[in-house]
Amino acid sequence: MQKGQAFSAGVKVRETRSAITNAIIKEMRAGTEPTISSIAAVVGKVYNTVKKHFFAAYVAAMASISIQALVKGVNPPSGQTRPTLRVLLTANMPSDLPDSWIPESGDPVLSDHFRQKSLILARQRRRKTGSMPSAESLRVPGRNVLNFLHAGQVTVYRRSAACNPPARARSQPTCCRHHAVSGGRVS
Numbered sequence: 001m002q003k004g005q006a007f008s009a010g011v012k013v014r015e016t017r018s019a020i021t022n023a024i025i026k027e028m029r030a031g032t033e034p035t036i037s038s039i040a041a042v043v044g045k046v047y048n049t050v051k052k053h054f055f056a057a058y059v060a061a062m063a064s065i066s067i068q069a070l071v072k073g074v075n076p077p078s079g080q081t082r083p084t085l086r087v088l089l090t091a092n093m094p095s096d097l098p099d100s101w102i103p104e105s106g107d108p109v110l111s112d113h114f115r116q117k118s119l120i121l122a123r124q125r126r127r128k129t130g131s132m133p134s135a136e137s138l139r140v141p142g143r144n145v146l147n148f149l150h151a152g153q154v155t156v157y158r159r160s161a162a163c164n165p166p167a168r169a170r171s172q173p174t175c176c177r178h179h180a181v182s183g184g185r186v187s
Helices: 003-030 036-043 047-071 108-127 143-150 167-171
Strands: none
Touching (some): 003 047
16 A cells, blocks of 8 residues: 555545544434434445444544533533443444443453454454555544543643733743633543
């Protein structure tokens, strides 16, 4: 594969995931649980394409909603802090799951799913002759954000680019008193 082809493939994956992420956010804000079929209908993509990118887009959507709740004060959709088992079964590997989404007790359905998925991926890697990066090999965006927000209370300090405090006031944690904003706890 040439450099241009690899770059183009990555751009197409990012654009597809972005469209799927936006559709998932809209469905969550509407109060419905996003499914692969409903997202495929909204986005206008084939079911298998949406299925391939669904989990990464779902994680990115949850991270986006969490950040909006923290920074902008937008209320997150009610009852959507953890995904359902149906969503978890769309993940490719256990390492794709954010730490807060891993079930405490070893769920036999989920562990069996990951065992079967790893066998299928190993078989597919043996068959592939080209070096085309697959959607499964790309990292899951938003995973680190969800792990960070799950760790505890987060305080946000905004600093205006136009505000330069005098040297004596720099010991304060913010640029000046009227620009300090603190966020609440994310649950």
